[in-house]
Amino acid sequence: AETLRWARAGDSLTLDPHSQNEGPTHALSQQIYEPLISPDMEAKPIPALATEWMVKDGNPNVWVFKLREGVKFHGGEDLTAEDVVFSFNRAKMESSDMKELLVTIKEVRAIDDYTVEMETEGPNPILPNNLTNLFIMDKGWAEANDVAKPAEFDDGEETYAVRNANGTGAFMLESREPDTKTVLKANPDYWGKGQFPLEVTEIIYTPIQNAATRVAALLSGEVDLIQDVPVQDIDRVANADGLKVGNAPQNRTIFFGINSGDADLENDNVEGKNPFADLRVRKAMNMAIDRDAIKQVVMRGQSAPTGVIMPPFVNGWTPELDVYPKADIEAAKALMMEAGYGDGFEVTLHCPNDRYVNDEAICQAAVGMMGKIGIKANLVAQTKANHFPLISGKTTDFYLLGWGVPTFDSEYVFNFLVHSTTDDRGSWNGSRFSNPEVDTMIQSLGSEVDLDKRNETIAKIWQVVQDEQIYLPIHHQVLNWGMKSSIDFPVQPEDQPHFKFLKFN
Amino acid sequence: MEAVSNFLASDLFYRFRKSPVAVLAFIVTALLVLSALFAPWIAPQNPFDPGSLNLMNGFSEPGKPNQFTGETFMLGTDDQGRDVFSTILYGLRISLFVGFSAVMFAMVLGSVLGLIAGYTGGRTDTIIMRIADIQLTFPAILVALLIFGIAKGITPPSYRDEVAIWVLILAIGLSDWVQFARVVRGATLVERNKEYVQAAKLIGRKPMAIMLKHILPNTLGPVLVIATISLALAIIAEATLSFLGVGAPPTQPSLGTLIRIGQGFLFSGEYWILLYPAGTLLALALSVNLLGDWLRDALNPKLK
Amino acid sequence: MLAYVIRRVFQSIFVLLMVGLVAFSMFRFVGDPVENLLGQERTQADIERVRDQLGLNDPFPVQYVKFLGNALQGNLGVSYRQGRPVSEIIAERAPATLELAGVSALFAVVFGIGLGVFTAIRRDGFMANFIMTTSLIGVSLPTFLIGILLIYIFAVELGWLPSFGRGETVKIGGWSTGFLTESGLKAIILPAITLGLYQMTLIMRLVRSEMLEVLRADYIKFARARGLSTRAINFGHALKNTLVPVITVTGLQIGSIIAFAIITETVFQWPGVGLLFINAIQFVDIPVMAAYLMLISVMFVLINLIVDLLYFVIDPRLSAGASTRGH
Amino acid sequence: MPTPLLSVRDLVIEFPTRHGPLTAVDGVSFDLAAGEVLGVVGESGAGKSLTGSAIIGLLDPPGHIASGEIYLKGKRIDNLRAEDMRAIRGRHIGMVFQDPLTSLNPLYTIADQLIETIRTHLRLSEREARQRAIGLLDDVGIPAASRRIDDYPHQFSGGMRQRVVIALALAAEPELVIADEPTTALDVSVQAQIIDVLKEQCTQHGASVILITHDMGVIAETADRVAVMYSGRIAEIGPVREIIQNAKHPYTSGLMGSIPTLAQEEDRLVQIPGSMPRLSDIPPGCPFNPRCEKVFDKCRVQRPSLIPVENRQVACWLYEDTGTSEVAT
Amino acid sequence: MSKVAAKAATPLLQVSDLSCVFDVSKPWLNRLIEREPKQFLRAVDNVSFEIRKGETLALVGESGSGKSTIAKMLVGLLDPSEGTILFDGEPMITHSSDRMTELRKRFQMIFQSPYASLNPRWKVADVIAEPMIVLGVEKDSAKIQARVDELLDLVSLSAADGSKFPHEFSGGQRQRIAIARALSSSPEFIVCDEPTSALDVSVQAQILNLMRDLQDQLGLTYLFISHDLSVVRHMANRIGVLYLGALVEISDSKELFRAPQHPYTRMLLDAVPDLEMTGRKRKEVEGEIPNPINPPSGCTFHPRCPFANERCRREVPRWTRTKTGVAACHGVEESRIPETEMAR
């Protein structure tokens, strides 16, 4: 029997698999519940509860999923197509946080006990990518415990599913004290026996928020694995006896947003004009950023500098796009001069201080770099709860943001960051960039079945994004997990450990 | 002139000279205050001018040339390539400024309210002291957090940097005025019944004049003691608020902010980012505290 | 005395209302909870819907009155973040904080009074001076730094004590205690010292100066003149008289121990209400924050009330002429 | 001559200061017979209290006995170990302080304080001690003593409290009671009562008394002998009646003249110019010389010691060779 | 000499039916719960007297008898609850501030404690000059300086002392400074509240002498408050005896000591220790002062009075002319108190 003591900064918010769409929450759910298609330790989709899936012959609007047979829930119930239909419908409900991922799905139906069909509004070639965090619950259990609906924030009662779980996963819930300790036990009847190592018999999961304390816990041997090793402590952990650090590029890119769309800025000292509207200024800023220095010093080598705002896993990414300019202050200054801002200007830079790896330090470094070309950036660093509303509320003109692409497709990026802000798109487009042509192109992606054609459009849109320099990409984040040397466990790009893969040596 | 020679001949000064702890504490405090005052002339670098920093200098070890730039820094550099020595000097400036101003603010507010409460008595007294009680009911750190929250809400984001320091001063000051008010009120209650106050009333002196000219100077002894000790507390409070992320802006770090930044590097071997600012803070707070302690004993006639 | 208690209670209620109001007004500024509740993919319509559901669109006074009304019925709302009743969460977390605060307070009071008495009696001794000077270090470093340093020394370098958490806990009724297991007892040492150090120093210095003052009092001199033993004088006469002023400050300090637990709990990942509060701030979990602030002030008010009543027990002058202490 | 109860020899009390030690009491010597009442008068700061405190071993540091000896029943007590001296205090020497309001611990009942004192010195059970305590309170004139014994000090008036203090001082039947201005803080009409109680009790228990006071009147009525102190020294010591009616030392006679009396008719009081010197600048020679009308050269250089004149002792050069009074006024 | 001058003079100060009541009730909630009524303390109870120009009236009485309260009312530090005070025919309380300033120039006060009556943070010269400046007696700073020097000289200090601080002086010297301050606005009337009770006898003699010298020189009128009968006798032309806030006897100074009328006056005199050693045996004084909040009924002195009867317990005595002055005593009125000449 091997116990694994696991720690990360934040706790899962709820055990209800559909009420929060958030990393740490899914990370815990992944151990207990399973989706149809699950990401593996390289974030590649592999069969989980579904063994096969394909577009239905003759109808591009329908996906067909074949379910795994002989799967039992922890409570002993058999997994059937009924449960899948129930779970999808539950996830589409108003109070679900997963519904946005499923908007294109019109209907989910059980064909027989082990076949499910999903009909979408139009052809949706990338639908399976959206399903890796969509967990399947047992219909009977949910109904018996009155949790047929995901928990609502406001209805005052705690629903059973928030604290209890009945999944098909490799681990079963033993006990849970939110924010303190959660204990999982190996599922003796797991279908995957023989397919996965399944060496862990017990997981003790403790969130430890304070970075220093978290590292201390690992160093003092009180935990076996921590997910968020501060970059500066990597060496210390790696060099410590019996500890090692694993790393992998993460599915998240860090970049600066600049308001190039408005006629005038709120947060600057230039009257009646928007300096960011001038492409030369944006180019100059891009050139002023020394990404290598940020990598070298701020990130301690733990980042991949980039010239584009999408991680390399994403469809649409090319090495060419990823190329970034070398820092060139002189050239940048010249551009500023040319744009008429030789004397610089002042602007406020908004930054979160508890969201991304060294977010505040990156901003500080950027302030210095901007300073070198005459842009005086006043840094406002604050907690994410204050930061993000500025972006979505369009009240910041210069800000730091990190973006991951759960669908592994550029469309996701375009929808949120490039499309003009409308009711259902562009909600995070703090650049205020708005180009009707580009918008049309983005809209076409959703229903384009011809993948080549679709990729062509994607490339075109990226070209505009790059030419217009609407964002200033910085780097792709790198994940670092610190663990006992005796553990053999790769780092998962989505920061989601699947402990059924973990091996001891 | 006369005042100086009087002071030099006074018992206070004599006792001061005879107390090695007090002398040492005074020297350390004076050194720190002076170096903060003259930071722009002493510091090799202006760490508050981000444009002049070179990120590549980051994490230079004290006294060793940087592996990329070859530059050498006496006390090393932090994660932003700021010279730790310079940053300490500038941070000290901020810490001392915040500390002094907060204590000043608390002192003026507390003394005035205490004076009015003690002198006027009656309902005014009750109201003021009730407010003080409520204030005490609410832990200082929460008060500070609260004020910070409110100030953040009502100031436009772009001015936050400028107002951050003032908010800090307000927050610390507001959580600290009560003890001044209590002490001054207590002293005022004693003084106002003394006959010299009656003598002043007798000739028709207005309450304002009596409070300011007669009573106030006689309450200054204890106020001074509290002020000294509060100064140390305010500096620490500033550091604590910085730890909670509501302190001085990171581009203009105070000692507290520096420590908050530095504590992240405790395990990674860049001890200097934490050690030197923390050492400075300790030296400052300790010597100010020791001075306050000594002053309290020295000014307490009963303790001779 | 009854009148006194009644007056205190009324004042306390007033204090609570004030605190509630202030606490509540703060929420408007800590950030928008909706942003955290909804994921990246939310639309403007979602935001509006949730705001409406949470009553965030009501005018501020309406929100406050609603909150108060519910609070009076013991309903502190539901945590945005955990989706559970706040009262339940608090009930679950309170034992950790109370145990920590209790041990810290005990540590502060026992050592504070002990060392205070010692340094007062041995006023000019080397040990006393040494203690006095080093004790200042305790108040010259911010709490969080002391905590981190303790972790570094005792957990990482020496490996003697755990660096975080409460260790094993045992549930007795609704109360989970760490006092009954070895790991639980070990786990509380560092946080309790971190949290209590400042207060200990304060109490110690206060006891010392009060005691020195009392030792000069006429009745002490008279007690000496009657040939009473030093023990009887120091502990029977001087200490008891010292306690009268010390009690107030100690009461206030115990209150701030609970408040300062925020920092200690953050550093030691101590699963108490302070940590809950800090998490709540980050997630703008308004109901939790409000409940926490109210809880803290209720505790403060209670402690103050107890302190005030203690006076009546200790000082016979008060129970006779209850008005002698009026402000 | 039998050994006196108390004998003070050349007592010198000093305070170390930054300018060297200050001598607050300088060469005080006197004897006290059993059952005798010795009055000590003098202006504020003359060293009366210090002398009293030194005898009972309660000088507040940094004050200390720099030289001299104190004997109680022939046994030297000024150099005893703290614990031995403690056993003498209360048991052999009792003390009454000036302010009855602050002499009692406000947090304990009268019974607590009395019983504690009694049981510290006498082997008595709690009940016996309580009985004795009630008896003591009765003796000092506290009405309904058995009921009031469980009251707290604040429940008594000033006069009653001073009675309690006297009871406490006498609790273990000391042979010597030092009363340091026992009536100054009390009302005029009560003062006399307290002095009466004190004297009566001491006579009853056969205790000697050192009565320190400003008030010549009190001394006149109470004391057998009086010592007049000036600047830390005894200026004149002798039987009360004679000193009051026929003071020898110019200071004493000045002092007597400066007291307004009920009988006096003069328009002006006798007035000694100036004031008593501060400890830090006591003039050489006789400390009174700058204020003395009859000063001559020797007074300014040489310090007079007590010279027996008639049946008293005077520290004044006027009486140096005569030994009798020729200049008496 | 001063005593002679006093004879002809007209009243400078007329006090009639003066009372001062302090509300010493517990807070209302306590009263509500403990069902107690409001409590009042009559610190001064219907006191009437007058002081003629140039004379010294003394008030004696034990602690708490209301001496200081009367003094404070006379100089305007405390508002009377009832009664009037006429200063030179003018009511003491005027709301015109000009009139008030004019009045204030004419009276002054000397306090008991030489330590508390001088502001420790002020230089002596400033202390003395303050009344002049505030009352606008003198504006020119050179003249003020000259006047301060003159005053210091008048009280036998040197002009150089003006630049020192109070703590550099002995108690007697400080009281001289306080006197100098009192004189700086050239008042006619000075209230002295136990000016020497904190001083040693030898210094007391200096101060008393100084005060009498000044009275002769400047024609001052004194209200002299003390609890010390021998001092009072030395200073006063007439003496008023206070008991529990009420005047019980006013009489010519010498007469009072020769033939005290009121039993309380007798008791006070009896309590004075006998310095002359005449062998007079003091009479044991009975009891203590009652609580002024609940004073005894009738004549408040009756519980301690050896001559008290039913009437004394019931009825408040009225003023009776006596051979020596006036007294408030049923016994005196009924002439049932034996005429004991004092044995001296």
Ligand SMILES: Nc1ncnc2c1ncn2[C@@H]1O[C@H](COP(=O)(O)OP(=O)(O)OP(=O)(O)O)[C@@H](O)[C@H]1O
């Ligand atoms: N702790 C001290 N340090 C310095 N000098 C002291 C100290 N205590 C007393 N003295 C000095 O010793 C002298 C004698 O003091 P003592 O108390 O015996 O006077 P006293 O005659 O009792 O006066 P009083 O009548 O005011 O009580 C005084 O001049 C006083 O200033």
Ligand SMILES: Nc1ncnc2c1ncn2[C@@H]1O[C@H](COP(=O)(O)OP(=O)(O)OP(=O)(O)O)[C@@H](O)[C@H]1O
């Ligand atoms: N402000 C006040 N509030 C309530 N009671 C007061 C106040 N001032 C004086 N008294 C009371 O009035 C009475 C008379 O006081 P006052 O000070 O006039 O007495 P006194 O004769 O001057 O006594 P002493 O000799 O002690 O100075 C006392 O019982 C006192 O307690």
Ligand SMILES: [Mg+2]
């Ligand atoms: Mg004395």
Ligand SMILES: [Mg+2]
């Ligand atoms: Mg008085």
